[in-house]
Amino acid sequence: MENIKQYVQENKERFLNELIDLLKIPSVSADSAYAQDVIDTANAVKASLEKAGCDVVELCETPGYPIVYGEKIIDKNLPTVLVYGHYDVQPADPIELWDSPPFEPVIKKTDVHPEGAIFARGACDDKGQMYMHVKAFEYMIKNNCLPCNVKFMIEGEEEVGSKSLGWFVERNQDKLANDVILISDTGMISNQQPSITTGLRGLSYVEVEVTGPNRDLHSGLYGGAVANPINILTKMIASLHDENNHITIPGFYDKVEELSTEERAQMAKRPFSQDAYNKALDIATEYGETGYTTNERNSIRPTLDVNGIWGGYTGEGAKTVIASKAYAKISMRLVPNQDWEEITELFKKHFESIAPKAVKVKVSPHHGGQGYVTPIDGIGYQAAAKAYHDSFGVEPIPVRSGGSIPIVALFEKELKSKTIMMGFGLDSDAIHSPNEHYGIFNYLKGIETIPLFYKYFTEMNK
Amino acid sequence: MENIKQYVQENKERFLNELIDLLKIPSVSADSAYAQDVIDTANAVKASLEKAGCDVVELCETPGYPIVYGEKIIDKNLPTVLVYGHYDVQPADPIELWDSPPFEPVIKKTDVHPEGAIFARGACDDKGQMYMHVKAFEYMIKNNCLPCNVKFMIEGEEEVGSKSLGWFVERNQDKLANDVILISDTGMISNQQPSITTGLRGLSYVEVEVTGPNRDLHSGLYGGAVANPINILTKMIASLHDENNHITIPGFYDKVEELSTEERAQMAKRPFSQDAYNKALDIATEYGETGYTTNERNSIRPTLDVNGIWGGYTGEGAKTVIASKAYAKISMRLVPNQDWEEITELFKKHFESIAPKAVKVKVSPHHGGQGYVTPIDGIGYQAAAKAYHDSFGVEPIPVRSGGSIPIVALFEKELKSKTIMMGFGLDSDAIHSPNEHYGIFNYLKGIETIPLFYKYFTEMNK
Numbered sequence: 070m071e072n073i074k075q076y077v078q079e080n081k082e083r084f085l086n087e088l089i090d091l092l093k094i095p096s097v098s099a100d101s102a103y104a105q106d107v108i109d110t111a112n113a114v115k116a117s118l119e120k121a122g123c124d125v126v127e128l129c130e131t132p133g134y135p136i137v138y139g140e141k142i143i144d145k146n147l148p149t150v151l152v153y154g155h156y157d158v159q160p161a162d163p164i165e166l167w168d169s170p171p172f173e174p175v176i177k178k179t180d181v182h183p184e185g186a187i188f189a190r191g192a193c194d195d196k197g198q199m200y201m202h203v204k205a206f207e208y209m210i211k212n213n214c215l216p217c218n219v220k221f222m223i224e225g226e227e228e229v230g231s232k233s234l235g236w237f238v239e240r241n242q243d244k245l246a247n248d249v250i251l252i253s254d255t256g257m258i259s260n261q262q263p264s265i266t267t268g269l270r271g272l273s274y275v276e277v278e279v280t281g282p283n284r285d286l287h288s289g290l291y292g293g294a295v296a297n298p299i300n301i302l303t304k305m306i307a308s309l310h311d312e313n314n315h316i317t318i319p320g321f322y323d324k325v326e327e328l329s330t331e332e333r334a335q336m337a338k339r340p341f342s343q344d345a346y347n348k349a350l351d352i353a354t355e356y357g358e359t360g361y362t363t364n365e366r367n368s369i370r371p372t373l374d375v376n377g378i379w380g381g382y383t384g385e386g387a388k389t390v391i392a393s394k395a396y397a398k399i400s401m402r403l404v405p406n407q408d409w410e411e412i413t414e415l416f417k418k419h420f421e422s423i424a425p426k427a428v429k430v431k432v433s434p435h436h437g438g439q440g441y442v443t444p445i446d447g448i449g450y451q452a453a454a455k456a457y458h459d460s461f462g463v464e465p466i467p468v469r470s471g472g473s474i475p476i477v478a479l480f481e482k483e484l485k486s487k488t489i490m491m492g493f494g495l496d497s498d499a500i501h502s503p504n505e506h507y508g509i510f511n512y513l514k515g516i517e518t519i520p521l522f523y524k525y526f527t528e529m530n531k
Numbered sequence: 532m533e534n535i536k537q538y539v540q541e542n543k544e545r546f547l548n549e550l551i552d553l554l555k556i557p558s559v560s561a562d563s564a565y566a567q568d569v570i571d572t573a574n575a576v577k578a579s580l581e582k583a584g585c586d587v588v589e590l591c592e593t594p595g596y597p598i599v600y601g602e603k604i605i606d607k608n609l610p611t612v613l614v615y616g617h618y619d620v621q622p623a624d625p626i627e628l629w630d631s632p633p634f635e636p637v638i639k640k641t642d643v644h645p646e647g648a649i650f651a652r653g654a655c656d657d658k659g660q661m662y663m664h665v666k667a668f669e670y671m672i673k674n675n676c677l678p679c680n681v682k683f684m685i686e687g688e689e690e691v692g693s694k695s696l697g698w699f700v701e702r703n704q705d706k707l708a709n710d711v712i713l714i715s716d717t718g719m720i721s722n723q724q725p726s727i728t729t730g731l732r733g734l735s736y737v738e739v740e741v742t743g744p745n746r747d748l749h750s751g752l753y754g755g756a757v758a759n760p761i762n763i764l765t766k767m768i769a770s771l772h773d774e775n776n777h778i779t780i781p782g783f784y785d786k787v788e789e790l791s792t793e794e795r796a797q798m799a800k801r802p803f804s805q806d807a808y809n810k811a812l813d814i815a816t817e818y819g820e821t822g823y824t825t826n827e828r829n830s831i832r833p834t835l836d837v838n839g840i841w842g843g844y845t846g847e848g849a850k851t852v853i854a855s856k857a858y859a860k861i862s863m864r865l866v867p868n869q870d871w872e873e874i875t876e877l878f879k880k881h882f883e884s885i886a887p888k889a890v891k892v893k894v895s896p897h898h899g900g901q902g903y904v905t906p907i908d909g910i911g912y913q914a915a916a917k918a919y920h921d922s923f924g925v926e927p928i929p930v931r932s933g934g935s936i937p938i939v940a941l942f943e944k945e946l947k948s949k950t951i952m953m954g955f956g957l958d959s960d961a962i963h964s965p966n967e968h969y970g971i972f973n974y975l976k977g978i979e980t981i982p983l984f985y986k987y988f989t990e991m992n993k
Contacts, residue, residue: 099848160850161753163747180754229848249756256752270751274849285625287963289732289934292864293834294825296818299859300837306762307769314781351745356758356889363756372755375762376852382860386561386691387736387897388622389862389935390838390963397761398844400851402754427818435849472751473851501749501852 070520076208077513083507084516085176085187087117088200091156092174092189098134098157103171107225110156111135114223117203122210123221129241131233134225138244141210142218147216148530150523151247151486152206153476154199154254155227158191159501161368166503181260181497182508187272193507194500198253198493199223201512203473205519214520216419217525220247224476227254230436231476238476238483249449250480253515255470255492260510261339262456263451266490268368268469269477271403271440274376275415277420278431279305285381286391296427298395299380305423305430306397313359316373316401318419324406336364339466349497352434367471372402393452398435402471409437409475438475441488443467448529449489453473456521460514491515532982538670539975546978547638547971549579550662553618554636554651559690560596560619569687572618573597576685579665584672589711591703593695596687600706603672604680610992611680612985613709614668615688616661616716617936620653621963628965643722643959644970648918655969656962660715660955661685663974667981676739676982678989682709683790686938687789690718692736692898693938700938700945711911712942713986715977717932717954722972724802725911725919728952730931731939733865733902734877736838739882740893741767741857746845748853758889760857761842767885767892768859771835775821778835778863780881786868790831798826801928811959829933834864860897864933871937900937903950910991911951918953918983922976953977953984 077084096110097103111128114137119128123139134157142149161171169175176188187197202221209215222245223235238245255266281298282291311317328336341364347355357366366372380395382388401416403409419430424430443450445467457465470490477488493515499505539546558572559565573590576599580588585601596619604611623633631637636651648658664683671677684707686696694977700707717728743760744753773779790798803826805817819828828834844850863878865871879894886892905912907929919927931953939950955977961967 099850100846125607159852160846160848162844162846166746228850238731248561258623272851274851276849278596281814284628284961284966285964286812287934288834288836288838288862289734289829289864290932290958290962291829292862292933293819294817294829294933295812295814297836299840300768303765303768303837303840304772306765310762310766350744350748350757352757352889353891354888355756356887357756362757367751367753370755372750374750374754374759374853375765376750376850377843377845377854378761378765378857379841379845382622382624383839383841383858384562384622384624386622387738387860387862388561388690388838388963389734389736390621391836392839395840396845398849400750400754400849402751424816426816427814470752471754471756472749496752499746500752500851502747504746520774 070214070524072212073208073517073520076212077516081513084204088197089174089187091196091200092187092191093105093172093499095172096157096225097160098226099160107134107157111137111225118221121203121207129237131237133233136234136237137221137223139221140219143215143217147217148527149220149246150221150247150526151220151245151250152202153250153252154202154223154413155195155225156199156223157225157228158196159228161190163503168504182510184510186506186508188504188506192505193494193498194505195227195254197507197512198515201253201515202519205206209520209523216523220245232436234476235298235479240477242483247484247485248530250486250488251522252474252488252490253492254474255472255490256494256496257492257494257531258340258466258468263461263463263465265453265457265465266492267443267467268405268446269436269441270471270473271407271409272400272473272475273403273409273416273437274435275413275416276398276433276435277397278400280393280429282391282393285393288389288391291391295391296425297391298428299392301425301428302380302395302397304529305420306375308423314357316371318415320415321412325371325404326406333365339364339468368469369404371404371407373399375399402473405439405440405442407440409439413437438473439478441477443487443489447487448526449487452487452525452529453491454521455525456518459521460518491518532676532986534674535670535979537980538674539978542973547667550659551636551649553658553662554649554653555634557629557634558687559622560620560688563621569619569938573599573687576618580683583665583669591699591912593699595695597832598696599683599685599698601683602681603677605677606680609679610710610989611682611708612988613682613707613712614664615712615714616664616685617657617687618661618685619687619690620658621690623652625965626945630966643957646972648968648970650966650968652967654967655956655960656967657689657716659969659974660977663715663977664981666978671982671985678985682707694898696703696938697941700941702944707946709948710992711948712948712950713984714936714950714952715954716936717934717952718956718958720802720928720930721952721957722970725923725925725927726930727915727927728932728954729905729907729929730867731903732933732935733869733871734862734896734935734937735865735871735878735899736862737875737878738895738897739859739861742855744853744855750851757853757983758887759853760890761854763887763890764842764857764859767882768837772884776819778833780877782877783851783874787866788832788868795827801826801930808950830931831866833866833869836862838862839859864935865902867902867904869902871901875899889893900935903939905949905951909949910988911949912993914987915951915984917987918980922980953980
C-alpha cells in the first residue's frame, strides 16, 4: 500500500468531481417531497460500487428507502469488513442562512481548511465520508491489494431513524456476516490531532401536541379564562429541567453509568479551549448540567433538547389569537445502559402526568436508538489506531461522541460484531447546519487511511 | 322611523349581496401580500358611502392604508354622530380548518342562527357590523329622516394596531369634530338578550427573539453543553405566570382598578353557564387567575397570552438540531388605568432581566392601546339603550368586554368625545378564528336599531 498517497494525488480531481455529482442530488429523507431524489441517490451509489469493482451490487427493497448492498469476496477464509454509511441527508432549512445553495456544491478555502472544503448539505454527513470508502476500495482493487473480503451496506434513512435498516439487518444476518463493521460518520479533534470515536449517545425523539380549546380563539374575549396551549406547553417543557439543569423525568438517570474520577481525568486530557468554543459559537458563556464540563455534558451525560416548537400565529405582523394547539419536537440524548424505549416510555408517562386538566396532551415517539461503547483493547480499534498513526504521523485519541448512530447498537445485537468509527469530519464542518462542508484534506486523508485499516485488521486476524 | 322594519325587509336581499361582495375581497392588513386587496376594499367602501347619500366622500392618505371619510351635514346646529369602523380583517390561517374558503362567503343555518349566517373572514369583524351603519344611513337618507349630522371614518389597520388612524385623528380634529362616536365592533350576550359594551381592555403586543449559538447546531454534538434558545424561551415564558396564574412582571398590577364587591356582584348577574362555555370549547375545565370567575378573568383582569411561538425544525419528520433562534409573539390585555406603553416597558425590562447570560434577547413592541370605560349615565349610553329596547323589546345589559379597540381611548383624548359601542355580534361568531360568521338576524337587527339611536340621541341633545 506504499503507493496509496500517489494514487490519491493522481485521481484527486476525479474523486472530488464524483463526490460533487453525488452532493447535487437532494436526498432529504425527512421530507417526502424529495422521495425521488433519495431513490436517485441510491442508484448513483449502486453505480459507483459497480464501477469500483464489487462483484455483486444490488438495491435491496425495504419498507422504506432501498439499501445499497455490494460485496467483493476474495477468500472465504479471510476476514470480512462490513462498511456502513448513509446516502440520505438532513433537511437544508433554514435555507436562507446558506451562503451558497445547499445542493449546488462549491469549493471554498476556510481558516480550518486552507486546502479548501466542499460546501453542500451532506458533504460531511455522510456522503463525503461514505464515498471515501468507495474510493479506498477502488484503490485496493485497481492495485490488487485488497487484503480481505468487503461488504458495503449504504442506507437512506439514517437521518430519520434507520427504521428500514433495522428491518433489513434482522432479515439478512448471513448475507451481512462480518468480522468488523467500519463506519465513517463521526468526527475527529483536528486535522493535526486525529481521534477515534469510542462512544456514542443513544437517542429518543418524540413529538408532543397540546390541545386547549377546540378552535382558535380571540385572545381578548377569551384571554385569561381558558388554558392557552402555548403557555401551557412552555410551562411543561420548562419543568423538564431543574435549576441545575438536571432532567426532572422520574427514573431518567437510574441506569446512567457514573464514570470514575480516573476516566473523567483521562477525558479532560483532550485539548480543548472553552474560550475558543464560546467564541466560535458567539456565546457569552456555556450552559448545562451543574457539576460537569462542556466535554462531559455533550458526551457522557444524557440531555433533553427541544428541536422544534410551533403554535399560533407565526406570520408577518400581529394576530391576537389563542391557538387551539401547540407542538414541539423533543429529543433526548442517552448514554450507554439507558434503554431508549424505556426512556421514551418514562418521558411519555411524565409529560402526560404534568399536563393540567384544562388541556389534552399527545406524545408521539418518532424514533430512537441505544448508546454504544467500543472497546479500545480490541483488534478493530488497534488496527484503526495504527492506520491513523501511519497516515497522520500522530497517535489518535479515543473520544466519546455526543452524537448518535442508533444502528451501531443494533449491529452488535444482530450481527454480533463490533463497530469501528473512523470519522474524518471536524466539529466546525457544520453538519445539520447551514453551510455544511467537508475539507478536501479530510476527504483525501480518509481515502488514504482506510486501506491501511484493511491491511492491519487482516494481519491482526491471522 | 316607523317604516324601518319594512324597509329592511324590502331590501334584505340587496343588503346581503352588497355585504357578500365586500367580504369577497381579502383585506388582510397584517400580510403585505394582500396590500392591493386592502386598497380595493377601501375603494369599495368609499363607493358604498357615495351611493348611500354622503355629500363628501374621500380616501384620506396616511402613512399606511387610507382612511375612508364621508359626511352628511344637514344643520350645523344639530348634533353630529361620528361612525367608526374598519374594513381590514384578520389573517385567515389556519386556512385548513375552514369548512368553506374564507373569502368565498356562503350562507348556512346554525343552531344559534336558525335564519342563517354569512360565513367569511370579516363577516362579523368588522365588515358586517361596519356595513350596517352604511345601510342604516341609506335608510335615513332615502326616507328623509336623518335627524342629525353624520360623519364616517372607516380605517384599514384596526387588526394591526390602527397606527395610521392615530396619525390621522391627531391631524384632523376639526374635520372629525362630533358629539358622540358610534362603533359596532363588539358583541352582545345573545339574540334574545342584547347588551352594550361599556368597557374595553387595553393591549400591549410584543415580539421576542432569543438567540443562542450563532448557527443551528447538531443536537448530539452540542446538546447539553450550550443554551438551547427554545428551551430557554420556554423557561422565560413559563416564569411570566406564578402558580396562581398571576403575572410576575414587577409593577404589572400597580394601576389595576380593584372593582368593589357590589360591582362584581352586578357583573355576576349576567346569565352565564360555565358548563355550556366549557362544552362549547370542548375543554375539561376553565383555567385562569386564582380568585376570579371566568367573566372577571376575561374582562376586568389583565392577562398575558402567547399568540404565536416558533423555532427550530417544524417540518415533517425529525431533525436533531439546536436552533440558533427562537421567537414568540406575546400580547397582554390591560384594564383601565394601565398605560400600555408603560406596561410594554415593564415587560421589556423584565423579560431582558430574566434572560440567562448564555443567550441574547430582543423585545420588539408591535403595537398597543389603552383600556376604556363608557359612563352608563351619559346620554350616549341612554340613547343606545332605548334604541335596543325598541328593536329587541328587551332592556340591554351593560357589559365589560375583554377585547380591545385601542383607538377608543385615543378618540376620547384627541376628539374629547365618548364612544358608544353598539355591537351586534355573538361570542359564537368565531371572529379571529376559522369559520367566522355573522347572523343575518344580527345584521338586519343592527340596521334597524342604529337609526333609533340617531333619533334618541338627537332628542336628548335638545
